[in-house]
Amino acid sequence: MDKFDTRSEDDMKIGIIGLGKMGYPLALQLKDRGHTPVAFNRSPEKVDNIKNEGVEGAYTLENLLSKLDIPRIVFMMIPAGEAVDSMIASLSPLLSQGDILIDGGNSHYKDTKKRYAIMKDQGIHYMDVGTSGGVDGARNGACMMVGGDREAVAQVEKALQDLCVENGYAHVGPSGSGHYVKMIHNGIEYGMMQAIGEGFEILSESEYDIDHQQVAKLWQHGSVIRSWLMELTENVFIQHDDQLKDIVGVVNASGEGLWTVEEALERKVPAPAITASLFARYRSQQADTFSGKLLAGLRFQFGGHKMETK
DSSP states (O other): OOTTOOOOTTOOEEEEEOOSTTHHHHHHHHHHTTOEEEEEOSSHHHHHHHHTTTOEEESSHHHHHHTSOSSOEEEEOOOSSHHHHHHHHHHGGGOOTTOEEEEOSOOOHHHHHHHHHHHHHTTOEEEEEEEESHHHHHHHOEEEEEESOHHHHHHHHHHHHHTEEEEEEEEEESTTHHHHHHHHHHHHHHHHHHHHHHHHHHHHTSSSOOOHHHHHHHTTSSOTTOSHHHHHHHHHHHHSOTTOTTSOOOOOOOSHHHHHHHHHHHHTOOOHHHHHHHHHHHHHTOSSOHHHHHHHHHHHHHHOOOOOOO
16 A cells, blocks of 8 residues: 555455446445445446445446556456356456455356366456345345455455444355355245245135234244344335235246255255245246146046136
């Protein structure tokens, strides 16, 4: 740090790539916690927006890296898959030995291990950060599960800890472990959400005129199932009517639940609740299934049961 630099010793300059629903608030939180984020996004409008909030911006990767201290720390918050590989391909020629590249998205841990090996051959530290807490967590304090070499993690640990709630940070192991722990976390999340949905559906079909919002609020105070998910359940009923008539019951599966089930199968670990919740999401995306049509036809064939036709 030169004599003209007024930043504190704890202040870290970190490049943020990706100003989506998670990257944008993370950059703002870094600024609020006394660090210096430099933000880049493929669409320049988002860079313009975050500059208006006091965050330094960059409109090219070259410009981004030129503004960072050595060794440079780059935090990617972009969608898993091809987008990550494409960004790594663009960054690799621009990075130097000792630089640190972090994937904070929901990448598959096996992909992360492959990328780690490639970057290690180039002398670049590659870390994976499983990030939980949603948009609110990204802005006000997240939960982070970190994988990577201890040497690299130690260099960025202070900034990552500052991004997390108290006790919401852990270096869980070597490369891939952060994304692995986050994958299992999301599988558990699938099962918990499915149980909440099924429970409230039974309530809605009961003989009683149950106030769903009241129950969701009640269960947040002293009950065994109190949780942030239950708080969010109450928010859903507050923001919509008690029967959720304006919501279409299509639930997308982003991939982590499937990966958890695949891992369970590979490890021969029974995971019926998580597996059933994944299938429930798939079923929610189907309006009139082929299997349902065939079942109706079969019941008519053997028992003469009513079969509705178009």
